[in-house]
Amino acid sequence: MNHNTHLHAFLIALLLCAAWAVVGWDSLAEPPETTLSGFAEKYGLELVSRPGNPGVELSGKGLTVRLAPGMKAVSVNGKLHKLSQAPRMSGGVMLVPGELYSITDGLRPARGKYAAVVIDAGHGGYDTGAVANGAIEKDIVLDIGRRVRDILVRNRIKVVMTREDDTFIELTKRSEIANETPGAVFVSIHANSAGEVASCEEIDGIETFVLTDSISDLTRANKAASEYALHENTAGGSRKMKAEKAKKTIANLSREARSESRVLAEAVQKKLTSNLGESDRGVKEKNLSVLRETYFGPAILTEVGFLTNRKSARELNSAAYRQKTAQAIADGIISFLSRP
């Protein structure tokens, strides 16, 4: 944080306090207009400072709301909504229209211990992924990813996308996004390729991957501890002891995440194969970068079909089939999150 950021945060805090003093929201169920602070208070949101951004971001408990005075567009968990009336400044206080409550009402974090789902559409930009039978992997998986996001958001689940458009994102960046999203479940979406030879054209079906057991949790814990400097935050003991403690904690987290990944993978794989009637190649283990580098929560990678198979390529090139695929993935995620 630099000086300007501090000042920015301070001014907004001041503004929120002033607003709070003017109007409370408790007496009104859905007022025509309310203060930003009242709105934030109701949902337990905190102001996140974004220097250089004219708007404000309120975040917390699986809900992120971005808005700006004078702008009717408001982003709720990454989805844009249009208000009939824009938020406005009045006497140094930001007022937001009451209809914002009906948009955010009931929007809650992903259930249970997970707070968000990170959707990772594979490839992007110059990295096309598999290309066969007129089907391009990067486009197909982005479209499916967006559809999964829309379904999850409608189900009041917070979603973070590693890419929203046709851009190239490094594999490490994708895991980093998952690692930096508290309570994240990571789902990477890909389409398969069986190779160039003619005999490969027959290969078909859906498979889902979890990280192989041959990669040790301790190795990953060491990496996570150094990358995220977690020992700085652990209280008590020498620096070396703290580091050891942090590594152990991460190793335990990884172990738990492994078994949870398996449950998530089975849930998604089951929905995909049964809803789409495709052959089940099963849940498999593989040493995949995005799974290996995602340290703190369940992580899976699903291959929704073989583009080298003519029938699958044709299906995946159809929007209706991609919607069915997205619905199956979302159903799998929701059933995983909804476990008692």
Ligand SMILES: [Zn+2]
């Ligand atoms: Zn791929």
